[in-house]
Amino acid sequence: MARYQCPDCGYIYDERAGDIHGGLKAGTAWSEVPEDWACPDCAVRDKPDFVRLEDPSSSDKDAVSSSLQH
Numbered sequence: 001m002a003r004y005q006c007p008d009c010g011y012i013y014d015e016r017a018g019d020i021h022g023g024l025k026a027g028t029a030w031s032e033v034p035e036d037w038a039c040p041d042c043a044v045r046d047k048p049d050f051v052r053l054e055d056p057s058s059s060d061k062d063a064v065s066s067s068l069q070h
Contacts, residue, residue: 002030004050009042013050 001015013033018024022040024033030052039045 001027002055003053004030005053006039006042006045007049007051008044009039011039011041012053 003015004013005011006013013019013030015029016026018026018028019037019040020026022037024037033047035047037047039050
């Protein structure tokens with residue numbers, strides 16, 4: 001599951017956790033988050049402003065896969 005960060009305050013939306021106070025249950029995919037949803041911490045940024053974060057576990061897998069090929 002992916003994570004997205006508010007560029008203003010640093011809040012991270014994690015699909016695994018959702019946003020209970022905002023009405024988004026745990027497991028709510030980013031694609032299902034309404035376009036008018038705003039950052040619950042700063043309320044300055046809306047969904048389109050959030051930046052997808054690299055999944056550290058997928059980077060590790062890529063690094064291992066790459067090293068095995070050489």
